Amino acid sequence: MSSLRVVLVCHGATRATRSAGFPLDEPVLPSAITGAGPGFGHVDSALRGPTLRCLQTAEALGLDAEPDERLRDLDHGDWSGRALDEVAAADPAGMARWLTDPESAPHGGESLAELARRVGGWLDDRSPAAARTVAVTHPAVVRAAIGHALGAGPAAFWRVDVAPLSRTTLRGGPGRWTLRWIVRGTG
Known part of the structure; x- marks a missing residue:
């Protein structure tokens, strides 16, 4: 059984990050x-x-990377474009639900559990023909992939810090992923 390698690169820093x-x-x-x-x-x-931001980061890294919809950021719904403090002040109950219940999506977007299923499916669909994959994506996607690899699911989401330009390497394949290493970014 061959082992796949997936390197997840977090995009460069933005105003929001x-x-x-x-x-x-x-x-x-x-x-x-x-x-x-x-x-x-x-x-x-x-x-x-x-x-x-993923396109710009991939280009800066010299990668001719194809867009993949399953590597999109977590959909924050009505909270998109707003500051965390602003949302927490305007909707403290919704923020508390979002931080404690992975199935919750008080913003009307995607729940952490939905994100975890999407990213876990993407990871497990890696083809042996693409044994060495590099994917430039978002902090939320990297967190979800690490949770999937460790079998922790969305419960691990808030326990992982992902810096801009960090590189997370996973090895294995469907149902048997291992966190190989994380190289902290410069972000």
């Missing part, structure tokens, strides 16, 4: 990806989330 906000489709900060450099070795498949 720097200010603890719920992002829209925003660009990376001008200085956020300078000198990001490639350094992936042989890559069979380069993928990215469909947002501008």
Whole structure:
């Protein structure tokens, strides 16, 4: 049984990541990806989330990455484009539900449990033909993938910190993923 390698690269820093906000489709900060450099070795498949920040990060890394809808960010619904503090003040009960119940989506978007199922399905669908995959994506997607790999599911979501430009390497295959290493980004 062959082992697959998936390297998840978190996109470069944006205004929302720097200010603890719920992002829209925003660009990376001008200085956020300078000198990001490639350094992936042989890559069979380069993928990215469909947002501008993933495209810009992939290009800065020298990757000709194809957009993959399952690598999109968590849909924050009505909270998109707003600051975390603003949402917490306006909807404290909704924020509390969102932080404690993975099935909850008080913002009208996607729940953490739905995100975990989407990302777990994407991870388990990796093809042996793409034994070495690099995917530029969002912090929420990386958190969900780590939770899936460790068998912790969405309950682990808030226990993982994902920095801009960090690289998370998973090895294995469907139902047998292992967290190989995390290289902290510069973000």
